[in-house]
Amino acid sequence: xxxxxxxxxxxxxxxxxxxxxxxxxxxxxxxxxxxxxxxxxxxxxxxxxxxxxxxxxxxxxxxxxxxxxxxxxxxxxxxxxxxxxxxxxxxxxxxxxxxxxxxxxxxxxxxxxxxxxxxxxxxxxxxxxxxxxxxxxxxxxxxxxxxxxxxxxxxxxxxxxxxxxxxxxxxxxxxxxxxxxxxxxxxxxxxxxxxxxxxxxxxxxxxxxxxxxxxxxxxxxxxxxxxxxxxxxxxxxxxxxxxxxxxxx
Numbered sequence: 001x002x003x004x005x006x007x008x009x010x011x012x013x014x015x016x017x018x019x020x021x022x023x024x025x026x027x028x029x030x031x032x033x034x035x036x037x038x039x040x041x042x043x044x045x046x047x048x049x050x051x052x053x054x055x056x057x058x059x060x061x062x063x064x065x066x067x068x069x070x071x072x073x074x075x076x077x078x079x080x081x082x083x084x085x086x087x088x089x090x091x092x093x094x095x096x097x098x099x100x101x102x103x104x105x106x107x108x109x110x111x112x113x114x115x116x117x118x119x120x121x122x123x124x125x126x127x128x129x130x131x132x133x134x135x136x137x138x139x140x141x142x143x144x145x146x147x148x149x150x151x152x153x154x155x156x157x158x159x160x161x162x163x164x165x166x167x168x169x170x171x172x173x174x175x176x177x178x179x180x181x182x183x184x185x186x187x188x189x190x191x192x193x194x195x196x197x198x199x200x201x202x203x204x205x206x207x208x209x210x211x212x213x214x215x216x217x218x219x220x221x222x223x224x225x226x227x228x229x230x231x232x233x234x235x236x237x238x239x240x241x242x243x244x245x246x247x248x249x
Contacts, residue, residue, distance in 0.1 A: 060088050060111045064163055067109070067135045071183055078177055085173045086163040091156040093226075098154040103147055104140035105167050111135070113160030114225055118232070119152040128233035130195060131157065131221050137187055138162075157225035207236045211244050 061083040068074050074082070086109070091097060098104050100119060108115070115138050117129040129152060132138040143150035144167060165173070174181040198217060202210050211234060215222060222230060231241040 060161060060163060061086070063111050063135055064109050068183065071186055072179065081176050082173065082180070085169045086165050089162050089164050091160050091162070093156055093159050095156045096153055097156065097162070098140065098150070100151045100153040101149065104143040104150050104154075107137060107139040107144060107165050107167070107170060108154070109135070109137050109163040109165075111161040111163060113162075114157045114221060115160060115162075116155055116157045116225070116229055116233075117152050118155055118229075126228075126232050127235075128229050130198075131218065131225065131229075131233065133221060133224075136191065137184075141188060141192075157229050202234070207234065207240060208244050208248065210234045210236075211241065211248060215248075 061079075064086065065074055065079045065082065068082070088111075091113075097108060097115065098106065110132055112134050114134075115132045117132070117138075117140075119127050119129065121127050138154060140150035140152060140154065142148050170180075170184075174184075201213055201217060205213065214230070214234060227241060228238045231238045234241065236244070
């Protein structure tokens, strides 16, 4: 049994719903109430969950800082400022982070999982332009930078964990840390060159050769995303891809 004085000290870190329950007990009784085993377990579970979420949040932010450190040394003070501008989010497989026909106002850092840039072509077919896995940034760049309408969409090809920053918050971050503008330009240029490199590699190859190149260049993606996403990326039908996979050892 736990008395109210103790509960009030831990109430601050608990979700609002359970704080409301405690407040109701307090209002309904003039004396110090004793909590039942049910409330004790509920509160302890909430405390454990709070610490667990905090730990995952810290690990996700560490991955972002580690990635940025590959381009420029980031001090602890700078890391704190950077992390304060990002928000941790989770998306299930097939969820859309951004839908085409709108202005993309968010930049995502992939902590875990795989995103794809996709669109519907003039024949009504779903096309995968690129896969973006951890640890990489993802957005509709022209739309994000210039406020233009984007035709493509960003979809989770697997369950994903991302750190999101809005265009507004990125501008604020660049005002606080001016080097971030050049750093992000450098990252975007490198990603653009990598996209061009992959496109040139696949260009002119037959479907079997494209699949073999895909296994060589992006081996960790093929078993983590739906088969139809791989097929649309390689510009083959799912049926053709299944046949190719059986023949390629």
